[in-house]
Amino acid sequence: MSTTADLIRVLKAELKSAGITYAALAAQLGMAESSVKRMFAQGDMPLSRIDAICRVLRTDFAELSRRLADEQPARTELTQEQERAVVADRRLLLAAICCLSQWTFEQMLASYRYEPAELVGLLLQLDRLGIIELREHNRYRLKVSKTFRWRPHGPVMQFFRAEVVPDYFRGGFDGEGEQLMLVHGEINRALAPVFNERLARLGADFARQHLADQRLPEDQKQPFTMVLGLRSWLFGPFRDLRRP
DSSP, X not given: OOOHHHHHHHHHHHHHHHTOOHHHHHHHHTOXXXXXXXXXXXXXXXXXXXXXXXXXXXXXXXXXXXXXXHTSOOBSOOOHHHXXXXXXXXXXXXXXXXXXXXXXXXXXXXHSOOOHHHHHHHHHXXXXXXXXXXXXXXXXXXXXXXXXXXXXXXXXXXXXXXXXXXXXXXXXSOSTTOOOOOOOOOOOGGGXXXXXXXXXXXXXXXXXXXXXXXXXXXXXXXXXXXXXXXXXXXXXXXXXXXXX
16 A cells, blocks of 8 residues: 655655756745755655655656556455456456456457446456556546456356367367367476476467557457466376276
């Protein structure tokens, strides 16, 4: 959550970026330089003074607030209650996944059976849940980090395991550009993090390519879903045959 100290810090950064010294600011505010220094040092600043400083910076409080929000630590996961709210409405879950893939409002409308007013309402719900910050003209900023993931045993992953995984693996993986690979082996357990890091890089490459290709004509794109995983596991019927 933002604090007054955070706001003062952003103001200082904006003044420095604009090349405005305390002395120059004091002259424009009609104050003594010592009073300006004391005001910033103590963090004792009324809203009217913040507005005056914003005018000197040629910005406004709303823009300052957005910059402050941009600096806040991003979420790495949601709470159980938030995930329940997302998964309870399939259309909301779809909108959340589109946002996590950084689709635009227009792309969502063109690709799925949403009415504009309905989609705005869903984005407002995602804003309240802390997944995005909805902005003007239906633009949004993601409030989750690049390492965001659904809770491993939370409501969303439970839904994926029950509904999505069977549907995904029901395909033959024999179409153009498709592949299914299952490799089993025993390796040094210390190397598992190394393979996980490689998988993470591959997933990041796929995500970057998705963003890079967003502006391509629709007839040049095709939806693909990549599933990456590494788990200490042996198929159930095989476990029953394993020697102690």
